[in-house]
Amino acid sequence: MSLARIRLLIWKEFTQLKRDPLLVRLLLLMPVVQLIMFGYVVAVDVRHLSTAVVDLDHSVASRALTDAFASSEYFTINATPASEDELQPLLDRGTIGVAIVIPAGTADRLSRGETAPIGIIVDGSDSQVSAVGSSYASQIIASYNTSRIQASGVSVAAPGVDAQIRVMFNPTLDPINTMIPGLIATIMMISLMAIMSQAVVSERESGTLEQMFVTPIKASEYLIGKLTPYAALATAQMLIVATVGTLWFKVPFNGSLAVVLVGLVLFMFTCIGLGLLISLISHTRQQAQQAMMFVMIPTMVLSGFIFPIASMPALIQPLTNLIPLTFAVQVLRGAFVKGSGFVALAPQLLTLAGFAVVIFTASVIATRRRISE
Numbered sequence: 001m002s003l004a005r006i007r008l009l010i011w012k013e014f015t016q017l018k019r020d021p022l023l024v025r026l027l028l029l030m031p032v033v034q035l036i037m038f039g040y041v042v043a044v045d046v047r048h049l050s051t052a053v054v055d056l057d058h059s060v061a062s063r064a065l066t067d068a069f070a071s072s073e074y075f076t077i078n079a080t081p082a083s084e085d086e087l088q089p090l091l092d093r094g095t096i097g098v099a100i101v102i103p104a105g106t107a108d109r110l111s112r113g114e115t116a117p118i119g120i121i122v123d124g125s126d127s128q129v130s131a132v133g134s135s136y137a138s139q140i141i142a143s144y145n146t147s148r149i150q151a152s153g154v155s156v157a158a159p160g161v162d163a164q165i166r167v168m169f170n171p172t173l174d175p176i177n178t179m180i181p182g183l184i185a186t187i188m189m190i191s192l193m194a195i196m197s198q199a200v201v202s203e204r205e206s207g208t209l210e211q212m213f214v215t216p217i218k219a220s221e222y223l224i225g226k227l228t229p230y231a232a233l234a235t236a237q238m239l240i241v242a243t244v245g246t247l248w249f250k251v252p253f254n255g256s257l258a259v260v261l262v263g264l265v266l267f268m269f270t271c272i273g274l275g276l277l278i279s280l281i282s283h284t285r286q287q288a289q290q291a292m293m294f295v296m297i298p299t300m301v302l303s304g305f306i307f308p309i310a311s312m313p314a315l316i317q318p319l320t321n322l323i324p325l326t327f328a329v330q331v332l333r334g335a336f337v338k339g340s341g342f343v344a345l346a347p348q349l350l351t352l353a354g355f356a357v358v359i360f361t362a363s364v365i366a367t368r369r370r371i372s373e
Contacts, residue, residue: 006221006224006225006228007225010224010225010228010229047073047074047310047311048073048074048075048076048310048311049074049075049076049097049098049129049132049133049310050076050078050095050096050097050098050310051069051075051076051077051078051079051096051097051098051099051100052077052078052079052080052081052087052090052096052098052099052100053066053069053077053079053080053099053100053102054080054081054082054083054084054086054087054099054100054101054102054119055080055102056083056084056101056102056103056104057102057103057104057105057106057107059106059107060107061106061107061110061148062102062106062107064144064148065100065102065118065141065144066100066102068140068141068143068144069100069137069140072136072140074132074133074136074140075098075133075136075137075140078095078096079095079096084101084119087099087101087121089344091121091123091168091169091338092334092338092340092344093344093347094123094330094334096123097122097123097126097129097130097133097310098120098121098122098123098133098134098137099119099120099121099122100118100119100120100121100137101118101119101120101121102118102119103116103117103118103119106118110148118141119166120134120137120138120141120166121166121168122134122137122166122168123168123169123338124168124169124170124337125169125170125178125333125334125337125338126178126308126333129308129310130170169254169337169338169339170337176249176251177249177251177252177336177337178333178337180245180246180249180251180336181245181251181329181332181333181335181336181337182304182305182329182332182333183241183245183305184238184241184242184245184264184332185263185264185267185305185325185328185329185332186300186303186305186325186329187237187241188234188237188238188241188264188267188268188271189267189271189296189299189325189328190296191233191234191237192230192234192268192271192272192275193271193274193275193278193292193295193296194275194292195230195233195275196230196271196272196274196275196276196278196279197275197278197279197282197288197289197291197292198279198285198288201279201282201283201284201285201287201288223364223367223368227272227276230272231268231272234268234271234272235268238264238268251336252336252337253335253336254335254336254337254338254339255334255335255336255338255339255340255341256335256339256341256342258342259331259334259335259340259341259342259345259349260331260332260335260336262342262349263328263331263332263335263345263348263349263352264328264332266349266352266353266355266356267324267325267328267352267356269356269359269360270324270352270355270356270359270360271324272360272363273356273359273360273361273362273363273364274295274359274363275292276363276366276367277359277362277363277366278291278292278295280363280366280367298323299323299325300325302316302319302320302323302326303320303323303325303326303329304320304326304329304330305325305329309326321351324352324355324359327348327349327351327352327355328352330345330348331345331348331349331352334348
């Protein structure tokens, strides 16, 4: 492997980019415009929220309240921890989005005609889920309280269950705080795949690819020289979007910068690999554009970036696990909003690493074969 040849290839790619200054400006300005445009998007309604119930009372009243949540289409009880201390790991891993805490002595307070507080804990890292979840939980408790009072023949104005909502991670429920972290990954994916999908096919159309094959350049040197400039552009885009997002929208950053960098680097290799594969299988630029749109539309719809996965049909939800953007969004939201570390985000990071290894390796192998043919 010759470092001189690699340096010349990198210089060639940058020279081609400089010949089209409008493209370079668009690549750096487009993420900012997209960030501002999509930053104010609000997701749709949410159903079947993953819920945990901590029943510390173990009474007829607490079981009736639990059944009220279980019978609702908005909540699905997936966990019943023995104590409130067990909720933190479930929230950190994203296993649950809502938790209902029924304190001990709830039934006794209700029988004495006193107000019985019920805790509602929602995960604020997804503001749409937290806002909808807290609202529906309050409605269910209010409906249960009214039914209980009317059944006992007591005045509706009598004291009853009092819902006390506590939002973790995003107390203001501002959707911007959860939208911007997802936008960082989404915009990087759009830009990288857009430019990488044209990388090889454009040289094939212009005839420079065949000229490259008759030179003593090795496949590994061609790949390094081809990918390095675009990786540098992706890094610049990532920094611009993150800076504008935190300064323009004042999004707080509560996590570790190392977690974000590791997640974005793994996702960057995945995007480069996908774009390169599209460029290799396409014979014209128009085909590459159509193939990229074919990949991008379901990726954005099913990743949980715009529409919450919990609101999707049960048959569709498993497909979200096949989309790398799903896990990139979870990593960035977890790091930005929750402050989650490597331990809590280990499943998502390992999945991203798997995507990066498989997709990037496949693109490298395909490119080496194409060059050696």
